[in-house]
Amino acid sequence: MEINFIALFVAAIATLVVGFVWYHPKVFGTIWMRENNLTQEELQKGNMLKIFGLTYVFSLMITMTLMSLTIHQSGAVGMVGGPPMLESAKPSFAAFMADYGTAYRTFKHGSLHGFISGLFFAFPIIGVNGLFERKSWKYILIHAGFWTVCLTIMGGIICAFA
Known part of the structure; x- marks a missing residue:
């Protein structure tokens, strides 16, 4: 299973694009x-190069995790020891990948797993932080909604093209 790094780089851009719209004053920014x-x-006093640059780096880190959550074949590759061990894998692995190597590799399927990741992973983390920081439910739902949308789009791109 080859990794399409271009798809990961493109998926990471989703957080910047969605954020531009999501946090716009006419949407949820105000x-x-x-x-x-x-x-x-x-907000204008911030170091935008640092903020956007690190956002992109962190988003790339997220794409690596989303790849294992959205592409089921990643589990099979992991079972034989990862990419370095593919050449020495048993013939049954090659047969499995020949039969199922592209199963469920669609934007729709990846989006589903991205959405589930947003709902059951990002939302609870943001919720816990928000509760301890004494933030409002508006704050929690704005951020959780943002990450759920981002993970949905990122998961779709990664599953279909990575």
């Missing part, structure tokens, strides 16, 4: 700023 006690002027 509510988000209010819930964080931030003003437009305070």
Whole structure:
């Protein structure tokens, strides 16, 4: 199973694109700023190169995890010891991959797993942090919604093209 790194790089861009729309003042940006006690002027003081650059790096890290969650064949590759061990895998592995190597490798299937990851992984993490930080449910739902949408799109791209 070859990894299409271009698909991972493209999937990582999803957080920036979705964030541009999601946190726009005409969508959830105004509510988000209010819930964080931030003003437009305070936001403009940030180091945007650092913020967007690290966001992209972190998003690339997420794509690596999403790959194992959305592509079921990753588990089979892991069972033989990972990519370095593929050449020495038993013939049954080659037969399995010949039969099922592209099974469930669609945008739709990856989106489903991305959505599930958002709902059952990102949302609880954001919820726990928000509760301890005494944030509002608006704050929690805005961020959880953002990550659920991002993971849905990223999962679709990764599963279909990686």
